[in-house]
Amino acid sequence: MIIDRKAAFIGLMLCSILFAVSVPLLVGIGEIPEKAFGQDVVTLSQVSSADPLKADIAYGLKGVQGVQAASPEIYSFCAIGQEPVFVRGVVVEEYLKIENGTLSPGSLNETWRFAVAGTRLAKRMGVGIGDKIVLTGSVIPKVVEMDITGIYSSPNGGGNDLLVPLWVARGLSGIGDGMVHAIRVHASNLTAISAYLEGTEESLVISQGGGVSTPINTNTSASGTETQLALRYLDSATFKASNGSYVSLFVQEGTENVNVVVGGFIALEGTLTFVGSVAVMSRVLAHRRKEIGILSAIGATRWKILGMTLYEALPVAVGASIIGVTIGGALAVAIDQFGLLVMFGQSVVPVFTLQIIIMMIVSMVTISLGAASASAWAHASARPERTMHESGEEAVQQKAFDLRRSLEAED
Amino acid sequence: MKRWAPLVLAAILIVALCVRLVPAFSSPYPYNVDGYPLVKGAERAISDGHWDIGNAAEGIERYNAKMPLFSYMLASLSVVFGIEPMRAVQLLTALLGVVAVLLGYALAKKVSGSETAALACAAVLALSGFFVYLTAAAMKEALGLALLLLAFLLYMGREDPKHRMLLAAVLLLLPLAHHLTALVALLFITIAAVSSLVNKWRGGVLKAHGIVQEIALGPALLFFCLAYYQAINMEFYTNVSSVNEIALFGAIAFLGIVVGIILSLPAMTKPWMFLDLKPGKMPVPMLFDEKTLAVLIGIAGIALNSRRVLFQGTLLTSDALLAGFLPILLMMLVAIVGYNLIRYSSFADKGAVAAMALAPIAIMEFSVARGLDPFSFSLAYRAFDYLDPFIALGAGVGIAFLLALLWKRYRDAPAKRICACFAVGAAFVLVLAATTPLAYESEQLFGVRNETLPQEFSAGEWASSHNLTEVRTNSRYYEIYSPYFGMSCDPTLPYVLKEGRNPGTAPLLLSDEWTADGAQSFFSTRVVVSQASFDSAVGGGSLVYCAGPAGRQMLIVLPG
Known part of the structure; x- marks a missing residue:
């Protein structure tokens, strides 16, 4: 037997577990901005942050043909204790329609003073109906104490937010009475919405999925008084080119930039897995150096030894990858369930698709077999009279050179 | 030592001193605003005659008084030579830089035994831009860096009890010099000591007194450091002393130790190590392994960030900085070759060499893992500075190897081999010299001016002499006037003016530079103030002080 199957299996399985835990979670991080602000809805937002939208527009939109729900929203990044929380000022009924969400049994049907936590947030914070929470202002000094009046769940991967009334959110985010940051609309007739909005003579921007923005009643020039904290970072040509829609821009820029980071981490993770798997297979074969030497001595060619190695390595690699990916996937789900990984106030939901699972298993198997081949070839290429008599460690130690001599100019 | 070596070393040290004194020609004040509280501390030490944290004013001055070693060295230099601390600070920093270069030479000599490697290492430390900045700025x-290099050197010679005791003394002094350096040193000593013990255990020579010695005179000294910082309520220490942070730091330190142990063991995890090559031949992957990939990815990331912002909220990499990275890339590649030579050699303290890099890397990992806040950001970018000694050592060994290779290859053609070695040596020096300007170009590279203009300092003197105890200004002037002149400063004026808000009732200390190049504000980019807002602020009160040429003019405006 050329390969120490037990050692190879354990090593490769550990690499697979790390790979399978991190990749779905990293992909999940990439989807957070879209989940928080975007999804399959139309978003209305102001031309620049200095001119918030009137919440009345949302109430007027409900009478427009094809509009199923219009949710006026205010966004505030807060902290409860040490936990980052995304607080969303909403009209609960409209918000739940947009998100296809439902209130859990026991939730109070409050419309004036409520704090409705998403299921994921409630789990992460360990709070339930009736518990008290203290919210602090995100951009202005403000403290609000509230009771949790309900728990909501959403099938769209939501359930990370804390829903509060618009008046509370205004206090936390510092925007004026009757104003909101954005209105999200579930509608089948965009033309009717545009026609209605043109009639309001309000300057705003309609944003759809894919970064398509339509300005209404505006020449789209950005106002020079962009005072929102977030827009300090977006005071750029990109911002102006987006017709000044900061929600649309948040989704686009956020997704794009998070994807750059996520892509980078996946590449890093892949490299680490590659290095780890190569190290495991190399070490496993180094322990069989003498056996490989004996095979060479009795006439086995390099190709024969390579074939034998691959024959033995294949089932080990496939088995370790499948079991590792399964365990890793389970760990990723557990991390999600216990809310252990939170970014931007949102619990990260791992993404498992068939392509991702197949990609992880195929990568692991390919890397393992490649590493096994390289190591087997190196051992089989050495002179059998040496390999028969030395272990892998002895071979490496004998190769260790004298640093001083190698740096000396004299021969 | 070869006969020519002392001459070359002396030349390197003189060059090191000169390049560190360059900022003194443009301004007599500390190169970097961090120098003001240190000068103040020295002046207070001279006047008080003793160390008393309680005597220092609340804020930056007291924070610096908790790590008084630099100020007390400055005070000593000042008293002995009769130079005011303000005038002596640049000289002291430059001398510390030269000492660091000399220690780098000794360290490389100790590790490699090669005079060429040691001189090359000293040359890297003498000329490498970022290290020049670190050891020229007050x-x-x-x-801390000079003491850290001393700790590295003493650790390599720890078999000698004198070295061992001196090392313990340095480790005990470091918390009084600089907190982050103390942390790096203790991480280094922990990783190095554990990998050394593991190697002794594998070799069957581990003895109980050896364990006690390694631990008691190494990592155990961490407790003195922690006790001191706990007792004085050290600012940054309290940021990372919660249970969660300690657990995270412990986990990352543990990983660092594991990697340190792996890097000190025979490399059985690389397939190319088993290739049967001719004696003296080295496979290319041995010299350029996966570490090369990490460097290339890092540099590619920086290059990409010069064209589009990779991380929202950060700035584009300037072309000047990008150009500065090309010679650094070359130096890093040579350093990888050098480190790999150490890694795959029979050198006994491979774990200690690896620990020189693993300690700052562990701190960077900790800072990224704990959260993306300003504290983590400052921790990460400062931890980068501590990689310099490791890179210098690697580059020194790498270049010595290359020169030895050429020397041996052209053994039958003396003229050719001299020319080849001279060309490589000259190219190496040119590459290093190409990075040196990075030490002085922080304004072009990062928008941060380090030198203090005379009118900037004079404005503070004027304000102080006219009993202005409270001013509204930007964060750069806050860092100068608050610790040195004892003024209470609000550093938010550029934001207030940018947003067209009322600047309030406090006297304003501002510069007309803010309307063109922007006001220097810590952590954010320069804040440009509109001419109208600026004029309104100046016209809204009484202009009582104005000095300096247009575009660099300092103004003091009293409200009303």
């Missing part, structure tokens, strides 16, 4: 870190 910062506690400059002293």
Whole structure:
């Protein structure tokens, strides 16, 4: 037997577990901005942050043909204790329609003073109906104490937010009475919405999925008084080119930039897995150096030894990858369930698709077999009279050179 | 030592001193605003005659008084030579830089035994731009780096009891010099000591007194450091002393130790190590392994960030900085070759060499893992500075190897081999010299001016002499006037003016530079104030002080 199957299996399985835990979670991080602000809805937002939208527009939109729900929203990044929380000022009924969400049994049907936590947030914070929470202002000094009046769940991967009334959110985010940051609309007739909005003579921007923005009643020039904290970072040509829609821009820029980071981490993770798997297979074969030497001595060619190695390595690699990916996937789900990984106030939901699972298993198997081949070839290429008599460690130690001599100019 | 070596070393040290004194020609004040509280501390030490944290004013001055070693060295230099601390600070920092270069030479000599490697290592430390900046700017870190290099050197010679005791003394002094350096040193000593013990255990020579010695005179000294910082309520220490942070730091330190152990063991995890090559031949992957990939990815990331912002909220990499990275890339590649030579050699303290890099890397990992806040950001970018000694050592060994290779290859053609070695040596020096300007171009590279203009300092003197105890200004002037002149400063004026808000009732200390180049504000980019807002602020009160040429003019405006 050329390969120490037990050692190879354990090593490769550990690499697979790390790979399978991190990749779905990293992909999940990439989807957070879209989940928080975007999804399959139309978003209305102001031309620049200095001119918030009137919440009345949302109430007027409900009478427009094809509009199923219009949710006026205010966004505030807060902290409860040490936990980052995304607080969303909403009209609960409209918000739940947009998100296809439902209130859990026991939730109070409050419309004036409520704090409705998403299921994921409630789990992460360990709070339930009736518990008290203290919210602090995100951009202005403000403290609000509230009771949790309900728990909501959403099938769209939501359930990370804390829903509060618009008046509370205004206090936390510092925007004026009757104003909101954005209105999200579930509608089948965009033309009717545009026609209605043109009639309001309000300057705003309609944003759809894919970064398509339509300005209404505006020449789209950005106002020079962009005072929102977030827009300090977006005071750029990109911002102006987006017709000044900061929600649309948040989704686009956020997704794009998070994807750059996520892509980078996946590449890093892949490299680490590659290095780890190569190290495991190399070490496993180094322990069989003498056996490989004996095979060479009795006439086995390099190709024969390579074939034998691959024959033995294949089932080990496939088995370790499948079991590792399964365990890793389970760990990723557990991390999600216990809310252990939170970014931007949102619990990260791992993404498992068939392509991702197949990609992880195929990568692991390919890397393992490649590493096994390289190591087997190196051992089989050495002179059998040496390999028969030395272990892998002895071979490496004998190769260790004298640093001083190698740096000396004299021969 | 070869006959020519002392001459070359002396030349390197003189060059090191000269390049560190360059900022003194443009301004007599500390190169970097961090120098003001240190100068103040020295002046207070001279006047008080003793160390008393309680005597220092609340804020930056008291924070610096908790790590008084630099200030007390400055005070000593000042008293002995009769130079005011303000005038002596640049000289002291430059001298510390030269000491660091000399220690780098000794360290490389100790590790490699090669005079060429040691001189090359000294040359890297003498000329490499970022290290020149670190040891020319008046910062506690400059002293910390010199002590850290001394700790590295003493650890390599720890078999000698004198070295061992001196090492313990340095480790005990470091918390008084600089907190982050103390942390790096203790992480280094922990990783190095554990990998050394593991190697002794594998070799069957581990003895109980050896364990006690390694631990008691190494990592155990961490407790003195922690006790001191706990007792004085050290600012940054309290940021990372919660249970969660300690657990995270412990986990990352543990990983660092594991990697340190792996890097000190025979490399059985690389397939190319088993290739049966001719004696003296080295496979290319041995010299350029996966570490090369990490460097290339890092540099590619920086290059990409010069064209589009990779991380929202950060700035584009300037072309000047990008150009500065090309010679650094070359130096890093040589350093990888050098480190790999150490890694795959029979050198006994491979774990200690690896620990020189693993300690700052562990801190960077900790800072990224704990959260993306300003504290983590400052921790990560400062931890980068501590990789310099490791890179210098690697580059020194790498270039010595290359020169030895050429020397041996052209053994039958003396003229050719001299020419080849001279060309490589000259190219190496040119590459290093190409990075040196990075030490002085922080304004072009990062928008941060380090030198203090005379009118900037005079404005503070004027304000102080006219009993202005409270001013509204930007964060750069806050860092100068608050610790040195004892003024209460609000550093938010550029934001207030940018947003067209009322600047309030406090006297304003501002510069007309803010309307063109922007006001220097810590952590954010320069804040440009509109001419109208600026004029409104100046016209809204009484202009009582104005000095300096247009575009660099300092103004003091009293409200009303």
